[in-house]
Amino acid sequence: MWIDTPVTRFLKIRYPIVQGPFGGGSSSVELAAIVSNLGGLGSFGAQHLAPDRIKDLVADLRERTAAPFAVNLWVDNADAAMADFDAQAFARHVEQLKPVFTSLGLDLPAFPNRFGQDFDEQAEALIEAAPPAFSFVFGIPSPDILKACRERGIVTIGNATTVDEARAIEEAGVDMLVATGAEAGGHRVSFLHAADAVLMGNFSLLPQVRDAVRLPVILAGGIADGRGIAAALALGADAVQVGTAFLACDESGAEPLHKAALFSEQARQTTLTRAFSGRLARSIRNGFSEHAASDPGAIAPYPAQNWLVRALRAAAVAQGRSDLIPLYAGQSASLLHHHSASELFGALVAETDEAFRSAAGASRNQYPPGSAARSTT
Ligand SMILES: Cc1cc2nc3c(=O)[nH]c(=O)nc-3n(C[C@H](O)[C@H](O)[C@H](O)COP(=O)(O)O)c2cc1C
Known part of the structure; x- marks a missing residue:
C-alpha cells in the first residue's frame, strides 16, 4: 500500500503527504493543523518570526493538533x-x-x-519549544543544534537541490531530506552551489538523490494532484511535499x-x-x-x-x-x-489511490494494447 513508507513510519503519520512550509507570513496554524489532523504532516514557515513568537507558535500548533507537525527555518541569515x-x-x-x-x-x-531574524536565536527557541519536526533550508544547522534536536526527539528534515547537498545532509546526521526540483514554488534553497547554476527538474534529481543516499526522501516541486504523487512515489520518493496547491487554499496565510x-x-x-x-x-x-x-x-x-x-x-x-x-x-x-485544504487533502489521497489502481489494472491488461499478443509470437 502506497501510504506505508519510511517517512510515514519515522514521523508516525498516516499519509506520505507533507504540506510545504511557507515563510514570510503565508503559513497559518489553521492550515498546518488541518493537514496534520487529516494524517499528513502540516508545516509552518517561521523564517520571519522573532524567537519568542516561535515558542508561541509551537504552543498554538499543539493546541490545534495532537498529531506531528513541522516548523521550518532558514539556516543562513544573509x-x-x-x-x-x-x-x-x-x-x-x-x-x-x-x-x-x-x-x-x-x-x-x-x-x-x-533586516531579518538571527537563525541561532530562532533555533534556540525552536529547540526549547520542541516541535515534533524541524525542517530547514539554505544550509545545515551546526552539529550542536542537530545534537540538541536528537536529544529532544525533534525529527530533522533538510532540503537539497542537488546530489552533493543530499550527501552533505546525510553526512551531518539529519533524519530525512526534501529533494526540491526547479519546478517548485518559492525560493531555490541551494546552499553548496549558486542557485541558478543547479536548476534540476525532479525527473533527473530524484533518481540521482535516491541512488546517492539512504535517508528517506520527500519530493517537492510541481506536485499538485494524485497523478504527481503516484509518479513521485513510483520514481522512488518516500513522500511528497505539496506547496502551491495548499497555499491557494482559503486556510493559508497568503x-x-x-x-x-x-x-x-x-x-x-x-x-x-x-x-x-x-x-x-x-x-x-x-x-x-x-x-x-x-x-x-x-x-x-x-x-x-x-x-x-x-x-x-x-x-x-x-x-x-x-x-x-x-x-x-x-x-x-x-x-x-481546490479552495478548501481538507477537500484538497482528500482529493490527493483519492487520486493517488486511483492512479495506483489504474496502473495495476493496466499492467494486468498489458499496455500498450496488443503487446501481449505480439510478445507471444
Ligand atoms: C509562498 C511560498 C513560500 C515558501 N516558503 C518556504 C519556506 O520558508 N521554507 C521552505 O522550506 N519552503 C518554502 N517554500 C517551498 C514549499 O514549502 C514547497 O517545497 C514548494 O512550494 C513545493 O513546490 P510546489 O509549489 O510546486 O508544490 C515556499 C513556497 C511558497 C510557494
Missing part, C-alpha cells in the same frame, strides 16, 4: 554581499524603488536596525490577491527571479519581476531586498496592486482547483 551593505547602499536601492513607494503614497523607508492570481491564467507563466527578496525564487511573472529582469543591478542582496519589498507590501495589497507583490507559485499552479 548573503555575503550584505557585509558591504551600509546606509549608503541602502539609500541607493531605496532611490531605485522611489517611484513604487511614491505611487503607493508611502514615505521612503529609513535604514533599519536589522493574501487573497495572491490566491486569485494562482487560480488565474497568469499562473501559467512563472519565472525564477531575485526581484522580491534578493534570492532566486519561482513566482508568477508580474510587473515587478519583469522590471527587475531588465535591471538586475537594482536588486539588493538578501535580506535587504526582502525587507524593502515587505516595506511596500501592505500598501500594495490594500490598493490591489498584484503587479507589485511576490506571487510565489510552482510550475503546476495551472492544475489547481
Whole structure:
C-alpha cells in the first residue's frame, strides 16, 4: 500500500503527504493543523518570526493538533554581499524603488536596525519549544543544534537541490531530506552551489538523490494532484511535499490577491527571479519581476531586498496592486482547483489511490494494447 513508507513510519503519520512550509507570513496554524489532523504532516514557515513568537507558535500548533507537525527555518541569515551593505547602499536601492513607494503614497523607508531574524536565536527557541519536526533550508544547522534536536526527539528534515547537498545532509546526521526540483514554488534553497547554476527538474534529481543516499526522501516541486504523487512515489520518493496547491487554499496565510492570481491564467507563466527578496525564487511573472529582469543591478542582496519589498507590501495589497507583490507559485499552479485544504487533502489521497489502481489494472491488461499478443509470437 502506497501510504506505508519510511517517512510515514519515522514521523508516525498516516499519509506520505507533507504540506510545504511557507515563510514570510503565508503559513497559518489553521492550515498546518488541518493537514496534520487529516494524517499528513502540516508545516509552518517561521523564517520571519522573532524567537519568542516561535515558542508561541509551537504552543498554538499543539493546541490545534495532537498529531506531528513541522516548523521550518532558514539556516543562513544573509548573503555575503550584505557585509558591504551600509546606509549608503541602502539609500541607493531605496532611490531605485522611489517611484513604487511614491505611487503607493508611502514615505521612503529609513535604514533599519536589522533586516531579518538571527537563525541561532530562532533555533534556540525552536529547540526549547520542541516541535515534533524541524525542517530547514539554505544550509545545515551546526552539529550542536542537530545534537540538541536528537536529544529532544525533534525529527530533522533538510532540503537539497542537488546530489552533493543530499550527501552533505546525510553526512551531518539529519533524519530525512526534501529533494526540491526547479519546478517548485518559492525560493531555490541551494546552499553548496549558486542557485541558478543547479536548476534540476525532479525527473533527473530524484533518481540521482535516491541512488546517492539512504535517508528517506520527500519530493517537492510541481506536485499538485494524485497523478504527481503516484509518479513521485513510483520514481522512488518516500513522500511528497505539496506547496502551491495548499497555499491557494482559503486556510493559508497568503493574501487573497495572491490566491486569485494562482487560480488565474497568469499562473501559467512563472519565472525564477531575485526581484522580491534578493534570492532566486519561482513566482508568477508580474510587473515587478519583469522590471527587475531588465535591471538586475537594482536588486539588493538578501535580506535587504526582502525587507524593502515587505516595506511596500501592505500598501500594495490594500490598493490591489498584484503587479507589485511576490506571487510565489510552482510550475503546476495551472492544475489547481481546490479552495478548501481538507477537500484538497482528500482529493490527493483519492487520486493517488486511483492512479495506483489504474496502473495495476493496466499492467494486468498489458499496455500498450496488443503487446501481449505480439510478445507471444
Ligand atoms: C509562498 C511560498 C513560500 C515558501 N516558503 C518556504 C519556506 O520558508 N521554507 C521552505 O522550506 N519552503 C518554502 N517554500 C517551498 C514549499 O514549502 C514547497 O517545497 C514548494 O512550494 C513545493 O513546490 P510546489 O509549489 O510546486 O508544490 C515556499 C513556497 C511558497 C510557494
